[in-house]
Amino acid sequence: MLTATAILIDGLIEASYLFLVALGLTLIFGVMKILNVAHGSFYAFGAYASATAIGWWFASGFPDYGSFALMFAIAIGLGIIFGLLLEVGLLKRMYGKDEVIIVLVTFASFLMLEDVIIWIWGGNAYFAFEPYSLLGDIQFGTLFYSNYDLALIGLAVALAAGTWLLLNRTAKGRLLLAVIHDTEMAAAFGINVKRYFTVTFIIGATLGCLGGAVMAPKISVAPGIGVEVIVLAFAIVVIGGMGSIWGAIIGALVVGLARAAAVHLLPEVELFVIYAVMTLVLIFRPEGLFMRQKARKI
Template sequence: MLQMIIPLIVDGLANAALIFFAAVGLTLIFSVLKILNVAHGSLFAIGAYVAASANLWLASTSLNSWLSFPLLLLSAVFVAAALGPLIERSLVRWTYGKGEAVQILITFGAFLILEDLQRLVFGVQSLYADTPMALLGISEIGGIVYLNYQLLLILLAGFVVVGLRLLIRHSRYGRMMLAVVADREISQAMGVDTNRVYMLAFSIGVFLAALGGALATPTYGVAPGLGAETMVLAFAVAAIGGLGQIEGTAIAAIIVGLARVLAIYYAPALDAVAPYLVMLIVLLIRPYGLFGTSTTRRI
């Protein structure tokens, strides 16, 4: 019995880790900027394309293969630095204070632009670079073989949860984010540069999405359509946890990850719909998510 449960849990947590990176960036942006960024999935896909291209380039050189790991991180940093401030300043900033329909339409326009940009830069071919996963090898625990890369993903997701909480609660920029979330006008009156806070929060969200895409490359690769698929899944996870709830997003990602693995193990036909069935059940019982409320948004 234990030999059946352990691999299910490990696979579920590894699956949840990748979902979490995309969903937590989405919920962070929603918490601070109060917009639902429909283009978020495309940023996940661009991070995956940049990381895959960088690692394929590394494989064609005589450089040390272990450099593939910092390349994953640097790819996410590059995407966040290049696109985060640009998108926030040129498109997203004009949606502040506008209706939800306007915000969704503008970010959907950004999604279409980014999807075309992917095809223009990277083409329509699938990319797969598994060097990091191959380098880490496998481990045997209790007679069961696991990919060490999967275990690394679980640890990284846990590190991000703790890191975000420390950033928000114990850093100057984090306290400014909390102030802006509580009341933007009072924050401005106290001298907080809200535009800078918004740009920072959006760029962190972009970084988390791009990091999720980069980390997914060694296991799944990247192909056209990844952005749309990721956006829908990230929204489902964020809705289950409660929009604006970082810890809620983490728990929701675990629930969805386990649901997908259970479907793969016992009902493969339900694999694609399992996350949305979970979302439907949760929202029927709690319309604002497991940890959300109708009156407050927290980060």
């Protein structure tokens, strides 16, 4: 029972931050049909910028709890910057070209952004543990967990609910669903598709940066974290279904719980178990568990 509880809680914590990153990735693909490899660099930039800013914040003697608002501000600021630089400045020129070319463009952007990270922050690891310790701990039987970790679960649930409400209960959200369903038809009905592309990319980039920003207090922020997270995010969207919000939720839960179970029960297969799950899903459901409905062409 104790092990099952530990697997459940650890899996939910793991799934929460992965969902933040995968949600941005699947939103961009669902709307723009772009497999954005550079999304991993958004996460890395969010983590590095957050770690740097948190260190400055606490060294300057500002109110401790203001550091949480600082992380969100950093994610939003970086999301807007990356949205304008990559979507408006680069990807907008690639629309209409072969999908493989666009993927290569995002991969090249990823490589360049990784070099920019090294240029700015170097190869040293950064630590920003202060916000993590601020919220204290909670006990489940003999298990102790940080309230910061549980807050990440709450953040993921809030974003999932907010995304659902935005898409299904607002006029702008329904227009976005129309763009997702059929871009050409949406444009024919007068929807400014290019504007929705830009806004979606900014939101997706912000979510990727937010995933890195909130994870900075939990991890050692070091070169390579963007590569690791983009692989996991791709696994999530492949398992759940490219472009599906529900797929991102279920995929994150599957990956998070699978990793937690492997760590507790069979640590030596922890790296393998995610790809095993992804392979099984692709064998029986090649387009993922929640296949996005396609418009019927006449």
